[in-house]
Amino acid sequence: MDHSVACVASRGRAIDVDFALIGHQESWRAAADVIAVLRGPARIPIPDDEIKDILPWIPPRPVCHVDIGSITGAKARGLYIDSFIPPDRLDAAYVHENIARVRKAAACAIQAGAKIVSLGGFSSILIEGNFDQLPQKHDTVFTTGNTLTVAFIVQGIKRMCAQEGRDLSRSTLLIVGATGDVGSGCARCLAPTVKRVLLNARNVERLRRLAAQLQSDGVQLEFASDLQRFSAEADVVICAASLASPSLLLGRIAPEALVCDAGYPKNLSPGADLGRATVFFGGLGQITGGMTFAPDFNGILNRHPFPNVVHGCLLEGMALALERRFEPFSQGRGSITPQRVKEMESIAARHGIYLAPLYNNDGPVEDALHCQTEWARA
Numbered sequence: 001m002d003h004s005v006a007c008v009a010s011r012g013r014a015i016d017v018d019f020a021l022i023g024h025q026e027s028w029r030a031a032a033d034v035i036a037v038l039r040g041p042a043r044i045p046i047p048d049d050e051i052k053d054i055l056p057w058i059p060p061r062p063v064c065h066v067d068i069g070s071i072t073g074a075k076a077r078g079l080y081i082d083s084f085i086p087p088d089r090l091d092a093a094y095v096h097e098n099i100a101r102v103r104k105a106a107a108c109a110i111q112a113g114a115k116i117v118s119l120g121g122f123s124s125i126l127i128e129g130n131f132d133q134l135p136q137k138h139d140t141v142f143t144t145g146n147t148l149t150v151a152f153i154v155q156g157i158k159r160m161c162a163q164e165g166r167d168l169s170r171s172t173l174l175i176v177g178a179t180g181d182v183g184s185g186c187a188r189c190l191a192p193t194v195k196r197v198l199l200n201a202r203n204v205e206r207l208r209r210l211a212a213q214l215q216s217d218g219v220q221l222e223f224a225s226d227l228q229r230f231s232a233e234a235d236v237v238i239c240a241a242s243l244a245s246p247s248l249l250l251g252r253i254a255p256e257a258l259v260c261d262a263g264y265p266k267n268l269s270p271g272a273d274l275g276r277a278t279v280f281f282g283g284l285g286q287i288t289g290g291m292t293f294a295p296d297f298n299g300i301l302n303r304h305p306f307p308n309v310v311h312g313c314l315l316e317g318m319a320l321a322l323e324r325r326f327e328p329f330s331q332g333r334g335s336i337t338p339q340r341v342k343e344m345e346s347i348a349a350r351h352g353i354y355l356a357p358l359y360n361n362d363g364p365v366e367d368a369l370h371c372q373t374e375w376a377r378a
Contacts, residue, residue: 019078019321020109021066021314022102023120023301024085026265031055033300034063034082058084060105062112064297068318069289071352076321079112080293080301081105083123090122090265091244099126099133110140115326118145118317121264125242128181128333143320145313147330147344150185152312153238153262153282154341155355157190160258160280161236163366174198174234176227176248177241179206182262182283185336186238187214197221198230198252201241210334227251238282239267246270253277261360264311280358280365285315288352305363309356319348 025031032051035058039046046054066078083101090098102123109117117140119127124144127134134142161168171194177183178199191197191214199221201207207223214221222230228251235254240262248267250259255275260282261268268279287308293301302309310318320329329344330336348354358365 015065015077017079017112017114018076018116019317020112020114020117021078021080021120021317022060022083022105022109022117022123023080023314024083024122025087026121027087028052028055030300030303031084031087034297037295037297037300038063052086052088055084055086056089060084060101060108062108064301065294066318067290067292067294068287068322069291070322070350071289072322072350074322074324074351076318078318078321079109079114080297081108085122087265088245095126098122099130102126103133103135106134106142110135110137114140116140116317116320117142118314119143120145120311120314122242124313125180128331131331141326141328142331143316143328144181144330145311145316146181146185147336147340148285148316148319148348149182149262149283149312150189150336151341151345151348152285152355153182153186153240153260154189155345156260156280156282156358157236157238157258159355160260160278160358160365164258164278166235166258168193168236170195171236172196172198172232172234172254174200174230174237174253176200176237176239176250176267177263178223179203179210180240180242181330181333181336183238183240184210184334185341186240188336189338189341190238191219191221192217194236195220196232198232198234199223200227200230201225233257237277239263241267243267248272250274278365279360281360283312284309284356285312285348285353286310286356287315287318288354304356305359306357315348315353316344319344319351319353322351323347 060083063080063082083105173194179201211223230252233254235257237259246266247269257277259279262282291308
């Protein structure tokens with residue numbers, strides 16, 4: 001494994017790197033598959049129970065090159081760097097250890113000469129309020145990618161409402177994890193378009209500040225740290241909480257609610273009883289101009305039922321690289337506005353990066369004709 005990764009790292013120094021992606025695997029199975037590719041096909045796979053002992057000792061490192069194309073003909077070369085955060089170490093007890101891992105991954109990106117770095121999954125949550133903890137280098141910039149994530153969540157909500165004939169303007173919207181960067185961005189974008197907003201998060205003071213901001217624009221809302229405290233039932237739900245594992249149990253939602261699980265790892269508990277609610281995974285986009293990995297991690301780093309689907313947080317850096325616009329577009333918490341979302345949507349769409357076909361654990365949730373169209377376009 002060390003030899004394979006060393007080759008990737010050395011190529012990263014020798015070849016111009018437009019962007020770097022910092023990520024991690026959300027399950028032990030995914031982590032085992034990454035390690036298996038790095039070790040090579042001639043090696044016997046490591047048993048799953050041994051993976052749990054080995055992974056915490058693997059330092060952040062480059063894993064593969066990522067080449068992407070634009071529908072304009074532009075191309076960009078990137079580097080995927082895995083922080084190797086163990087899937088069972090995402091809670092608060094490991095926050096300092098995990099920030100240190102993201103810092104080391106960021107140092108790898110800087111060493112490779114990446115012009116822009118996107119923070120994927122839990123990495124963006126760790127750093128959204130701690131950008132000062134990243135290594136500083138004037139010719140490498142960092143983005144959480146949260147603006148494009150918000151764009152795809154909002155697009156997904158609107159697409160599902162249109163498909164099911166729902167009038168979004170008559171809906172009650174619940175946002176779980178409302179004070180995070182993604183949750184608050186979704187609130188600013190969707191609050192003016194719905195009848196009522198319910199905001200949920202753990203920090204009551206942050207909830208109060210966000211509520212005051214939205215109410216000043218005439219939004220009808222409630223906020224609470226307890227999901228059972230709301231007086232109204234939500235029929236549109238966005239789950240954008242920072243959870244160490246899928247454990248969210250929703251309360252006070254309508255029987256046929258529309259639920260967007262935008263967590264990474266997922267928010268909803270596998271045992272959650274959602275009745276007839278429609279659940280889909282949010283914040284995902286699709287690169288229609290093409291994407292290749294070297295070594296070949298296709299289907300391992302992007303485990304989705306549709307081709308070339310990537311999380312929005314990573315796609316933001318890729319879109320900016322294709323645009324040759326190397327700037328820290330998304331940084332900090334609470335700066336995502338409808339105007340910034342629209343700008344990032346336009347950048348992504350210009351290069352053929354669109355909302356991915358919507359799906360959940362059971363498969364596609366959109367009508368068959370639309371999904372066939374998305375497949376053909378890809």
